[in-house]
Amino acid sequence: MGYSQNKKATDSIKVAKSDTIQLKDRDTENRNVMLNAGANVGPRNVNIGLPFDGDIAILENSLPVVNSFWPQNPLTVWRYDSSIGNIGLLSYSETAITTGKLGYAVDSYDRFVARNGKFKGYISSKFNHFGLNETSANISSSIGDRKNGWGYTLSTYQMFDPASYTLGFSQQSDRTQFYKLGISKKLKTGTLQFLYSYKKSRSVQSVYQPFMYKGNGETEQLDNFELGLDSYIVQDGLIPFYDKLTGEKRFYDMNSDDIAAITHSIDVLGDFKLKNNWKLNFATRFMKSKAPMSIQFPVTSTLAEDIPASGMSYTLLGNSAPYEGNVQQVSSYYIDPTDITTIMSRLELAGKKGSHDIKLGLQQQYYREDIFKLNTSVYYQTIEPQPKKLTASAYIPAYGMYVPITDEDGIIKAASGGSDVYREDSYLHKLAVYGLDTWAPSNKLDVILGGRIERFESRGKMAPYQDEIVYQDIDGNGIHETKRPLKDFTQSEWNVAGTASFIYKTFNRAGISGEFTYNEIRKDFGSYNSDYSDYIKNKNPILFGSAGVYFNHPLFNVVSKLTYISKRDNVRNIVAYNPSNPSETNTIYPIFYDIETFGWTTDILSNPFKNFDIHFLVTLQNPIYKNFSYDAFGQNYSYDNKNIPELSKVLLEIDPSYKLFNQKVKLWASLRYFGKQYSTLSNALYYNGWWETFAGIDYTYRRKLDLKLDVTNFLNQYGVKGSIIGGELITDSNAYDNKILTGSYIRPFTVSVSVNYKF
Template sequence: MKTNNVKHRIGVLLLILILPLSVSAQIDSLTVTKNRDSVAVKKAASKTEESDRNVMLNAANNSGPRDVNIGLPATVGGITILENDLPVVYYFWPELPNKTWRQSVSLKNTGLLKMEDLANSMGDLGFAVNSYTQNGTKDFHVKGNLSGSHFGWFKGDLNVSGPMTKNGWTYSAGAFVNFDPSTYDLGFNDYVDQTKVFRAGVTKYFKDDKGEINIFYKYADSYVNTNYAVFEYGPNGEASEIDGFEIGRDSYFLRSGNVRFQDIVSGDYYYGAFDGDDNTNTSHNIDVFGNYKMDNGWNFKYSTRLHLANSNSLYGVPLSIFSVDAADGYTIQSTGEAYTGNVGTQLALNSRDIPTTTIMGRFSINKQIKNHNITFGILEQYYNVDKYNSNRSLYFQTVEDQPQLLVGSATDEYGFYGYNSSAEYFNGSENKLSVYGSDDWKVSDKFNVKYGLMLRSHLVNGDYSQTPRSVGFTLADAELTDIDHSFFHIAGNINANYNITKNFGVLANFLYTEENGKLESYSSPISPSVVKSRSPLAGAGVFWNTKYFSLVSQATYLTKNNYLTRYNLVNPANDTETQQTTIFYDIQTLGWTTDMMITPFKGFNLHYLITLQDPVYKDFTFDAFGQNYDYSDKTVLEISKVLMEIDPSYTIDKWRFWASFRYFSEQYANINNALYFAPRWENFGGINYQYNNHVSFGATVVNFLNQTGAKGTINGAELINDASQYYGRLLTGSYIRPFTVQLSANFNF
């Protein structure tokens, strides 16, 4: 790796020291673009993270937490996940976070990290789930969870901890196993999600409560498949089920589970298996973390990690559906039988045995000095990916539950075509060295300020190929181009609130992050833009706290420039013609949110949130199939302009009854805004029973209103201008889970 350019690092700590100090808000300041989970608007919100039940409720699957909407497109990897103050993966591709992390009893606690604190501590925009490994305990403890569903899901989760010696050494060990068939039958495998995570380690507690050191190992083995639904699209954004395919209950995976690829490294042809090693990720993780309380009152906190992963991923992405008759000459590949009817075009992507190495460390000191709670820290992140490549192929399949492979005029005898016409490759390393500081400042009984600053050096080194991806592309055809960049980033925040009266006041906040290119930006032959992407967010509002309710209402403005995305476009004039296009664009979001927690009588509380927002594309232009397209000022895909959450709960004696309703107004399903999905509700409900201090039981119902329908984007429809031509057509998309009953038993001794 090239020698680091350190000129921006000199004097960084000095700059932090002279910044105007800040915060300790009396209430949670909420961004208008935040799809808030069921959390009370607390009167003391100086904490950087919150316990948050609903962020872990995912309406799509059980494999990870939900995305928290901020008015920008969600990443493929979803919400950022931290463990012991470090990201569980450096970047979500090729290793998704849910392949190495799951909510578990082997985590001591889990909370939602606020946007301002993620910006200040990581330099990133958005929210994060922060979790901490269950370390060794001075007394023997065993805790566990058993969960299942009426579809056959089983999750077993166990952690044991206790003392080892009399001089402060303790241990902790845990096992998490998940066997989830989801709500449909793949045909080629019993499970859609099969994941195992094992942790073990030791903790040494220092005398006089001076601190601790933890040394932990984690092993993860996971494969996860992602299903799609086939539906008939109609007026008013309605998605209707078709005969022979039940949304959420049927599989749109190729029946055999095998897809033929050409390896871009060796040039050899092979079959990738959805249920095998070609779709399984393994990782080894060593964490050393803890703290030490120094004699001068400063608390030194540290967390380091070595993460080694071998990433394999296999995806089938639906592109379009068209109809054929006998004259078109399609046959079923396995039998040679002539086929007439609906045909689905699929894009398959496979990355095999991609080694990644991540080394990270965070070191900070913290102290309460009069009215200031001050933190200074250093964060180092090194990441290496060895010759990332993604093989691609296209194929046709029947449109039914567990589709069959078809042979057509465009395919070879095996039923595949277009090998590596959009293949990806890059190689190299990234290094981020950051210094940061923050302060919670109680200026007076009425005025609180919180602020922080991060300065980061980001180095990107490696190589990629600018060679066009023609059919049959391999690295033997590639001419490699060096990647050598050094970027400097600033991120920070300032939040303030002022009590006009004892219970009523005003608040304001500003958040700012920067980023440039990353290795993943170089995966296609198109040289990416590395213009600095800036993301300022500003908000102002009011808060009001009484005995019976707490309220925050705030307006927010957010922009982000130089956004990058890649589309697998389908030619509107020819459903069999596809093109991968890289687009750089900006996004602007204006909005207003009101968040309220109501407690009218003992045992009952109601959380209510409503968000009104208008996220739009800016400078969104590109060329495809010989035409120029301009989608500036179109509403951003998959993001509702109206979001609402209603979360009632009631506790009496040992029982707790709760529900969670999430409303999403219409969501555009193609970038031209011609197609959209009708408004929908996601809903959960449950009962918890605390048998005694050690044992509890729970029952949760997902989608208890038994809604059906699709959500997300309509694959292959990005360039459609006239929605009416799609009425009555068969399309594909993602969906919410059908009615599901889940039971759990918890114990803690």
């Protein structure tokens, strides 16, 4: 792959000639990847086949932007701004072979100086009616005489996002700033490029919010809480916890730079032409990061009328008067700033030999964490906008009195610290070789063959699960602790991947296609919070297969195919909340299980009349769990053949657009339908189908100025989606009718204006 500004991400694998449909492009180009109904920034999650589990989804200059979502959120180091020259979406097979990862991956490339060395500039600003201001700029030019081949690029990105709700402790929910400086040198046979980046990002998101579950998939907003328009993060932004190592009580302040992620990186990129039209491309990145992370998971809720029968009493923190409103129990995770060193490289040789287009690649990745420390705490808060922390007491019949179960800062003593994770001097190293051959043995047949083999090694020290620092007891003097020795972990294994696909032109306008991809993924230490060495040896093989037909007509093109995806040997832990006593928890680990999806997708592109285009994408799928069961609180729970939460069986996308005034103005819309979606492992609770909608007007003036007006959620619907935290053991749906639950939500009605100017 090349890394210059003229590189098109979608050129990576071509599977058909110009007179046939290009299945790879059809799988990826029409996803509207940056139309995200869940957040103002970042690509959407393509909701097909497999659930998102934090795997890498974004590439920059052909390299993953981060190694792992925990603790480094990709959006702290990557945004789609003026510094990005090209962006695309890699298919399942491309992602598997070129990265060893799973699913669709966003593929982006930085801008560098133009081939002619002329000065170029790009400015982009976006505003919305909630007060968002997102501005970025890029300039590039030759240095001195254009003939000497030297050039520079300079970029900045600034985000001021107050969100659609008002935080009680900060004016900004996302304050992010990026700066990039690049130097390039054009040589006789190619180009060398150097890019330095500094990135700082502090983001606080109200990911989960409360709603009323009415039963039979129906939900409604609470009388005192508007989804997406009210904040569900504690009003003061201060979260108490006991330090993992010292046992001392600490607070993390969500309005402080202490939770800002800071990254320095240097990229060295090269693109060279060799003899016989072969090309050699390489990319290397050295990155140092300090990455904290905080997130709050609302777990169980209690209605005000149920408090007397629950045997609990509550007061507002610092107030002795009883609190008689609705109550939410919250689990908070805080990862102390983690010092991370990342070194990644890719070297690729590409060329043509007869009827074969060949790519051979070498890829390596080194990732090191000095100390990773996850601190947890559990507390109560009010259910209202900008909630307040509570203290709680439980009635003990033997004593005939209420006994405090929280300390003076609201921490639930018995529930905090039980699933903390601690590790030291942990690193992993991956070294892989891969190859792709796009072969056209005849005018009717195109074939792709590819393979990857990867050496995976990791080392470090980790605390045995739930025994790292044993909390002997907690009293007014703090935690009495006993340190246990850390356990060495070591891992050295192989991962392999392979793909084979074809398109056969059966008739002049129609043909058949098929694809099979096998990919092994071995989880690194960041995916485990237990005795690492016992479980890391389990590889996660993924099978992906499809078979379909295509038909081209002057007015429309159709691709229809059957798909199969499976992922085996998954492992997870579950913090189970006893349905009979939500204050009682049990962490179950490890749980092994499989997932499987059969699907049918039909993709239609049509141009029924001049200047009008419409795209339809229909997916029917059945994502289910296999071999998934465990015991908790004296009962066996089995989820075999249950549908996977957060994945709908029916997906529909409709994307019409119309150009007018000599194609200077474009009217467009994007409508996505998500069918019935389960929210618990048992499938006891679910959400009825909903639409996510976008529309806009784009105006281009002399190819220099673009003005865009777009509306998110133009139907002005409130929407609830995703899994219910703490709902793993829910089996009786009737018990949750007319109860308050928490889940994620789609963005509210939002009007945005964007200005893009080239000079």
